[in-house]
Amino acid sequence: MKRLDVVVVGAGTAGCVTARRCAELGLQTLLLDRKPQNEVGQKVCGDEISKSHFEATGINSPYDNEISSVIDGADVYPPSMKNELKVRGWSDFDGWTIDRLTFGQRLLNEAVKAGVKFIPNIHVGPPTIAGDQVTGIHYRDASTREETTIKSKIVIDASGFAAVIRNQLDGPLIENNIDKADVALCYREILSLKVPLAEPEVARVFLGGQTAPRGYAWIFPKGIQEVNAGVGITGGSGRGSPKALFESFKSNYPLLFKSTVIDGKGGAVPVRRPLKSLVGNGVAFVGDAALQVNPIHGGGIGAGMRAGIILGEVAREAIAKRDLSANGLWSYNTRYLPDFGKRLASLEIFRKLLQGVTDEDLDFGFERRLLEADDLIAANKGGGISIGIVDKMKRAKRGAGRISLLLKIQKASSLMKKLGRVYATYPSNPTGLESWEKNVLSIIEDANFQ
Ligand SMILES: Cc1cc2nc3c(=O)[nH]c(=O)nc-3n(C[C@H](O)[C@H](O)[C@H](O)COP(=O)(O)OP(=O)(O)OC[C@H]3O[C@@H](n4cnc5c(N)ncnc54)[C@H](O)[C@@H]3O)c2cc1C
Numbered sequence: 001m002k003r004l005d006v007v008v009v010g011a012g013t014a015g016c017v018t019a020r021r022c023a024e025l026g027l028q029t030l031l032l033d034r035k036p037q038n039e040v041g042q043k044v045c046g047d048e049i050s051k052s053h054f055e056a057t058g059i060n061s062p063y064d065n066e067i068s069s070v071i072d073g074a075d076v077y078p079p080s081m082k083n084e085l086k087v088r089g090w091s092d093f094d095g096w097t098i099d100r101l102t103f104g105q106r107l108l109n110e111a112v113k114a115g116v117k118f119i120p121n122i123h124v125g126p127p128t129i130a131g132d133q134v135t136g137i138h139y140r141d142a143s144t145r146e147e148t149t150i151k152s153k154i155v156i157d158a159s160g161f162a163a164v165i166r167n168q169l170d171g172p173l174i175e176n177n178i179d180k181a182d183v184a185l186c187y188r189e190i191l192s193l194k195v196p197l198a199e200p201e202v203a204r205v206f207l208g209g210q211t212a213p214r215g216y217a218w219i220f221p222k223g224i225q226e227v228n229a230g231v232g233i234t235g236g237s238g239r240g241s242p243k244a245l246f247e248s249f250k251s252n253y254p255l256l257f258k259s260t261v262i263d264g265k266g267g268a269v270p271v272r273r274p275l276k277s278l279v280g281n282g283v284a285f286v287g288d289a290a291l292q293v294n295p296i297h298g299g300g301i302g303a304g305m306r307a308g309i310i311l312g313e314v315a316r317e318a319i320a321k322r323d324l325s326a327n328g329l330w331s332y333n334t335r336y337l338p339d340f341g342k343r344l345a346s347l348e349i350f351r352k353l354l355q356g357v358t359d360e361d362l363d364f365g366f367e368r369r370l371l372e373a374d375d376l377i378a379a380n381k382g383g384g385i386s387i388g389i390v391d392k393m394k395r396a397k398r399g400a401g402r403i404s405l406l407l408k409i410q411k412a413s414s415l416m417k418k419l420g421r422v423y424a425t426y427p428s429n430p431t432g433l434e435s436w437e438k439n440v441l442s443i444i445e446d447a448n449f450q
Contacts, residue, residue, distance in 0.1 A: 004028050006315055007137055007152040008116075009124045009165055010079025011040045013302030014287025015158030016107035017059065021312025023115035027319065030117050032139060036360045037120040041104015044267035046298070047228050048203060048220050050095040057309050059107075063095075066106060068222040072201040075132070079208025079359040085366060087373040092380045093203075093297075099422045111422060122292065126168040127155055127283065133324070134282035137165070153313050153324050155283045158308075161268050163289040166275075171294075173326055173430060176249035176290070178382040179210040182237035182272035182348075184298050186379025187242035189250075191259040196225045205297070206249070207354065207362055213239050214355045217249050217293060219256075225342025226378040229256060232298055234271060234355070242266060246322050271295040273345035273444075276437050277430070278307070278336060279329035286311050292336075294344060295351040296380070303344060326430050334426055342423035343381065345440070346416040349447045350379050353412040359404045369376055370409060379416065408449045 008019040011033035019031040048071060054061040072094050076085040087093070112118055128136040136151040145197040157165035161183075167176055183322060184214035206217040222228050231246040233239050243266060250256045268290040268406055278290050286292070287304030294303060311332050318328040337345075357365070365371055396406060422439045 003136075003151040003153060004030050005152070006030070006154045007032065007150055008158050008289070009137065010157070010159035010289070011035070011104075011108055011111075011118065011120075012043065012158060012160050012287060012304070013104065013107060013301045014160075014289075014308050015156070016040075016104070016111045016290070017057070017308035018156055018158055018311050019116045019118075020107070020111035020114045020287050021309050022315050023111065024315040025221050025312060027312075027316055028122075030119070030152070031114070032119050032124055032413075034120040034123045034142060034377075035120060037108075039101075040108050040120065041101045043100050043104070044186070044265045045100055045228075045301070046220055046230065047222065048093075048095065048299065049094060049098060049301045050091070050093050050299070052092050052095070053305055054095075055300075057305055059305060062098045062103055066098050066103045068099055068226075068228075069220075070096060070201055071095055071200075071203055071221070071411055073306065074203040074205055076205045077207065078362045080363040081126045081206075082363075083366045085371075085373050085376070087376055088379070090373075090377050092377070097222050124159070124164055127165050129169075130170060134165070134169070134280065137311045153282070153319055154329070156311065156315070157283065157285045157289045158304075160285050160288040161270060163281060163285070166285055166289055169217055169280060169283065171280060173280045173433065175275050175277075175321055178270060178272065180228040182291075183235045183272060184232040184269050184271045185239075185244045186232035186236055186264070186298070187264070187266045187271065188228060189257060189264040190222065190262040191227050191229055191248070192262055193225045193227060193255065194258040195255075196228070197221055197255075198404065200224050201373050209317075209359050211249055212242075212245060217246070219253075226262070227256075227259075232269070242313055251298060269293055269298045269300060271298055271348075271351060273348045273440070274337065274341045276440070277326070277433060278311075279326050279331050281325050281333075284311055284329055284332055286313070290339075292344065296354065297333045303340065306340050307332075307336050310386050330429055331421060334428060338423050338426045339387075342420050345423055346419050347379065349412055349416045350417060352447045353408060357405060357408060361402065364402050365405060365409075365440070368402075370395055370398060370405065412447070412449065415447050416444055 006022045006029045027222040063205040073088045093306045119179035126137040127134045200221045217231045219229040291298035292303040312331040
């Protein structure tokens with residue numbers, strides 16, 4: 001078989017957007033997924049996506065029956081369930097809850113219309129490798145059991161959390177063995193409520209060790225009387241099961257009493273900074289396979305779509321200049337990581353702060369407003385938490401008695417800024433990666449708030 005330009009493994013949101021961009025730019029692109037065609041898009045998810053990602057990528061916003069609800073604000077509850085933070089005007093969160101299947105089918109159709117060849121029911125196995133260069137993939141057709149090898153100039157791993165290509169590779173640019181503490185294990189249900197929602201446009205988030213140790217619970221509206229509700233906790237031993245925690249939450253939260261379960265399933269999502277390099281020789285990673293997820297709320301649809309647009313463009317450049325090495329693909333790193341990747345990385349520190357404070361401290365912080373809604377919005381933009389001197393003094397007064405908590409907030413703020421500065425100097429070629437990574441890891445190790 002003739003060598004293809006690009007093979008994209010996985011037709012989730014990241015894979016469809018990447019494949020479409022490659023085809024739009026004239027690349028001969030094959031997209032493979034193990035699902036049947038009519039199930040592409042189905043995914044255990046909170047279903048929430050911000051408008052900002054569509055504005056940034058030019059992808060058409062969800063419309064018609066792709067939309068379940070318009071989301072215009074979030075209420076964040078501390079463990080006491082009192083003094084919640086009402087976050088409004090959060091442009092990086094506000095948007096929609098979507099019907100994942102309908103939305104996913106549209107992204108697939110757009111890719112196919114752009115010229116992508118899609119084959120469903122394909123289980124992709126290991127990559128083929130020559131020396132240290134990825135040269136293609138092996139796959140098995142799920143219906144015929146036939147095994148095939150495909151040669152491709154660039155292989156793109158968009159297989160989600162499974163990262164089926166990345167996990168078969170090694171070398172100085174490749175990261176595997178993602179720490180369990182950086183993975184959120186989740187369980188979510190789509191519920192039909194007994195009573196209509198009072199504020200059907202407001203998402204609710206619940207923090208606290210009882211509800212969701214080192215994670216959070218959520219209730220996202222899906223219409224007037226339906227919600228997507230779940231619990232996500234970061235892994236590691238002894239944290240309990242997300243499903244059991246959700247059952248307990250459901251039996252304690254009156255809105256969910258006597259609700260009917262439409263669907264209930266578990267899933268996993270990485271909640272760490274993105275991979276240190278999104279490329280290797282002849283290979284690139286996108287979406288969950290590249291750890292492109294917001295570490296505080298686990299939102300990865302937008303982060304992967306943003307990356308897919310860049311990756312399509314970089315793939316074309318690399319093929320045009322006939323440099324399929326990591327070096328030839330490196331501009332995917334330099335365009336994504338110092339920009340959107342920097343935001344995601346600094347939020348890993350914010351996540352560690354939230355995980356490192358006790359329930360009592362969280363309650364106190366919410367009661368005294370040591371963190372305001374604006375801080376959350378600013379933190380989400382990746383610039384740290386910018387607290388002016390006057391404001392700092394006011395907060396110090398409000399925080400009297402919990403100086404240690406104030407110091408933790410201040411430390412997180414300064415580490416977020418420091419990490420942002422390191423990301424701004426992402427190396428221009430693979431040679432500088434090792435020392436850059438050392439700087440990143442020393443900041444991440446410092447982000448200990450226990
Ligand atoms: C419970 C939960 C709640 C979430 N809530 C939100 C939210 O509200 N908002 C948000 O933005 N994000 C949320 N996320 C994260 C979001 O779902 C992911 O970040 C996003 O879907 C990742 O897209 P992707 O295309 O990278 O991967 P996926 O959507 O996982 O797609 C990967 C594709 O690869 C295919 N595949 C895998 N292995 C193979 C193989 N061997 N051969 C062939 N095909 C293969 C799969 O079938 C799949 O279609 C949540 C995640 C979870 C688990």
